[in-house]
Amino acid sequence: MTSVPLPPLSAALAQYRPSAAATLRFRTPSSAPGVSASSSTRARRFSVIASAREMPWPHVLTVAGSDSSAGAGIQADIKACAALGAYCSSVITAVTAQNTVGVQGIHAVPEKFVGEQLRSVLSDMSVDVVKTGMLPSAGVVKVLCESLRKFPVKALVVDPVMVSTSGDTLSGPSTLATYRDELFSMADIVTPNVKEASKLLGDVSLHTISDMCNAAESIYKLGPKYVLVKGGDMPDSSDAIDVLFDGKEFTELRGLRIKTRNTHGTGCTLASCIAAELAKGATMLHAVQAAKKFVESALYHSKDLVIGNGPQGPFDHHFELKSPSYKMGSLQKFNPDDLFLYAVTDSGMNKKWGRSIKDAVKAAIEGGATIVQLREKDAETREFLEAAKACVEICKSSGVPLLINDRVDVALACDADGVHVGQSDMPAWEVRRLLGPGKIIGVSCKTPAQAEQAWKDGADYIGCGGVFPTTTKANNPTLGFEGLRTVCLASKLPVVAIGGINAGNAGSVMELGLPNLKGVAVVSALFDRERVAAETRNLRSILMKNAYSRS
């Protein structure tokens, strides 16, 4: 079984900010049928359309029920797709009256009219992926299958919604049979939770991961290319474990279980996120991973929201819009959350372990580093610049900022995201003058006065240490927790702790609970090791556990 843990929240957040590319790409709209226009305005409109460059916008069509409380169903699907930069059209199969207490009523849309909606969308718009939610009758499932045969799409995501989170039945036994007999064989992925998997397989009991694997295998035999059995409802675990099966291999996907009442719509959202990622071109494993990360982040950010009086509330799909970095728009270059797991390379250690800077950076990112600094004290300038350029590419493609230690010239030449300087390096104000407002500047500070100066000089964060004794930097005084606390309390800037930090003591650093202490910077505990990715992953999971338990 392959085990794929999730990257930290900060990386997840960075990843979920719709990229400029995603927000700017759009498809020229065609004129709406039934809208009257004079022949000259029509001609003008068509000439504009014809001359415009066609730009694709990843498009998901959701075929599902409306939820009046907007936590689940069509409303959740549209919000999820929008958050991930995909367009979402909608075919409504039923209108439900529901709230945070439960489902008070269901009004199914006539099957023929579901068919009409499907024809309207699929005959006109280029839909990449169809995602299904509540399909209230066998007839609706059949209408959908017919439409998909007539208008094939790139992928079909089937969320076999049978029972609402409040326990109300949303589709009956004859619908289940049609799912199994007709829809599943057309699906790229089917995403039942354990209750749904059990129902699909004639009420088998599912209690363990091994039961989930067996269920995934049995559902796979019904025809889909992938099956994701979601273990969120499994008891007695601090992790939310899902099992993905592709017919050959089981992949266990772990996420943290967020303690909150606001879980209404998690299933719809997960399936819609998978659909959105597939529409954007992701592989199935990546789509599922990204979807899980999104749901985990949204639940985390919404855990204390209060909407409605019932036991299950909605969560905020657009939590990103509330973050200060998003509000500052495209000028924002630095997210303090990126300091969470700061990997600082070391040329000596890379040499010792026979790896290139590039491989070291790749491995740290693979393990979940959220920001990287190239600290190559004895590299030749030309060789360093070449390596730095390669690392810039790697980091850009992973959405991880890359900073250069000391060397403003190298940072400028390779267009790095910023520079980290110490008290004997170029002053931060001078670095800011050279790099401009759009780059990240970090300054090492050991005292409140230095922290104040860094802020005045226009730095973005400060590095504070050594917290513990270190052999990586010669003659570096140890500040201890008290020194770190004093600097943090005085600093107006976010702080990353550095010096002698490893998997054994990182938790205790973060447990200091200092609000502006955003993470740890680490050299030897990642790079003076044989397996950089594994060490990074381990440290990340320790930091994440701490971050979640504090909140």
Ligand SMILES: Cc1ncc(COP(=O)(O)OP(=O)(O)O)c(N)n1
């Ligand atoms: C994140 C971070 N914090 C502190 C340092 C140390 O910088 P400096 O004091 O300039 O020492 P050198 O790294 O240049 O030896 C850092 N590099 N990164």
Ligand SMILES: Cc1ncsc1CCOP(=O)(O)O
């Ligand atoms: C660069 C630096 N600045 C203060 S301590 C330090 C070295 C940190 O290295 P390690 O994580 O191996 O102790």
Ligand SMILES: [Mg+2]
């Ligand atoms: Mg320096």
